Structures are given as structure tokens and as C-alpha cells.
Amino acid sequence: MAARIDPAPQPYEPDMEETLAKLMPEGVEPLLLFRMLARSPRLFRRFMAGGLLDKGSISLRDREIAIDRTCGRCGGEYEWGVHIALFADAVGFGPAEIKATATGDANDACWNPRERLIVRLVDQLHDTSMIDDALWAELAAEFEDEQLLELIMLTGFYHMVSFVVNATRLPAEPYGARFPTGV
Template identity: 30%
Template sequence: MSDRLPLPAELTAAQRDAVDRITAGPRGEISGPFVPLLRSPELMTRLQLVGEHIRFGGVLDDDLRELVILTVARHWDQGYEWAFHHPIAVAKGVPLEVIESVGQGNRPHTGRPELCLVWDLVDELQRTGGVGDEVYTAAVKALGEEQVVAAVATAGYYTTLAMVMNVARTPPPPGGARLPSR
């Protein structure tokens, strides 16, 4: 399948402005979901600012954030998200056994307990559209309300990016970890 929305050969003034804004920030480049989102430069700019906060300034522990992202990537079969965030997850302390479980769509059973709780939260939310009292209470007890809200918002943000890239058929970055087949 070919990339439906690659980087445009010529950018409008609004697109150039959006590219300048994203490349001046901590991302330093335009890639992945921001290429198709460039068709709507104002939306891309606003979305990437949410993502910038989540990745570079949010309250969710780094390993938990990366677990949320990989769980969303697995749910949406999103190869770019998986390949891009797999090495970040490893660097942020997510054990390879946990990543392998998530890649197979399974609940992790190793690593710190909060990883399993966050997986439970995001998995139940993705499967049912809500979260029951048992999972919610356990997550709030372990993480606090602020991190639970951050985990849910992170899942929502990366779900948006996954849907955009799936429609655009954004290819994974070369040489990255491949999302396991189901």
C-alpha cells in the first residue's frame, strides 16, 4: 500500500508556517502523523502542541506514557507509532517482556505493577468504551487522579494520530521495530 498523504511537493504559506513551528520545538522535524495532518496546518499545530505537552512536559511517568502509546499502536495496528515508540519505550524503562506482551495484544505480567494497571485501564477503555469501577479504583489508588486522566488523554491523543496515519497509510520509519502480526 502506498502512502496516500506524503509530504506535499510544494507547501502553502500556512503549511510552511506550521512546519517552522513544529521544527523549532523539541521534535525538531516533521514526520509521521504530522505529514498527513499538514493538509490542515492549524489543526496540525494545535494537535502537535497537545502531543508536545504529553511527551515532553506531561505528568505521566515516561515508562507509563510509552506503554500507553504502544497499547494504542497495537489496538489500531499502527506500524509507524509502534516503530517510532518501541525504542523510546525501551529507553524509558519498559521491559522488553512487557513490550512483547503488548505487541501480541496480551496483558503484561512483568515489570512494575503500575505498567499492568495502565495497560488494564487503556485496554478496557479501548475494548469497551469505558472503564469499570475495579480498574478505575486500582489505577487511581496506584497513580492518583492526575496520572489516570493523563493516561486517558494520552490514549486519546495517540488514537487520533493512529487513525490519521491508518487512513493516510503512513509507512513505518525505515529500520524500526515492526508491529507483530496477529
């Protein structure tokens, strides 16, 4: 299935070309998502400014649990697949963690207590757009305020990313992982 919106044609504006070149490892074409967003340099720049893929207040593993779980819950296979392909090994995800981000829940044996809290945060935000007082108390005992804000913002940002990739029907990147069967 083809994407509903084609990627921007080259050549890109000079600063856009430079930004796209920095986003991926040498020799790897920028993601279809980035090239599609490059149709609107303003939207692309705003998207990149909000991405939260820098070294933040949480570990790379915590970040990937939040991102992958959010994309899994939203059915955002394109983005989930990119993150699994590019980060799963780096954060020590095995088959159980990969599957759990897409189909499991916070009680899966692959998660430690801290990670269960992240999954619960993502799931509760996804289901209710809120975090109840009981979960907040557990989160506040484990995470600093800055970390909680980052986890909440990551969840919201990757809801938006999932909306974009789903609505535009972006096909999976050639190297992107696919959801486990049944998702």
C-alpha cells in the same frame, strides 16, 4: 504501499517550518505523519497542541506503556514503531515489554503491578470506551486524579493517531520498529 495522502510540499509556512525543525533531532527529517498533517496548517497546529509529549504528571515509562499499548491494540504500527524506535531504550523496554505492548496482556510477567494497571486501563478503554468501577478503584488507589486524566487522554489521543495513520496507510518510517510477527 504509498500513503493515501502525500506530505505537504516545501516550503512550509515560516512558523510551520520552525515547528517541524524543533520536533526531531538535528539531521532527522520530520515524521511523515507531521509532514502529511502540514497539508492543513490548522489541523497540524491542533494536533500538536493535543500531543501530550511534554513532561506531564506521569513518568516517561508510564506514558510509553499507555501510548505503545494503545497503538498496538489499534493496529497503529506506524506510530507504535516510531515510539518503540525513539523511546524503548530510554524507558528500559526490553524485548518482552516491546512484544507485550503489541501482543500481550496485563498479566505478562514483564509488567509490575502499577504497569499492569496502565495496560488494563488502555485495554478496557479500547474494548468498552469505559472504565468499570472495580478497575477505577484500583487505579484511584495507585494514581492521582491528574495522572488518571493524563492516561485517559493519552489513550484517546493515540486512538485518534492510530485512526489517522491506519486510514491514510502511512508506511513505516525507515527506522521505525515493526510489529512482532502475528500482529
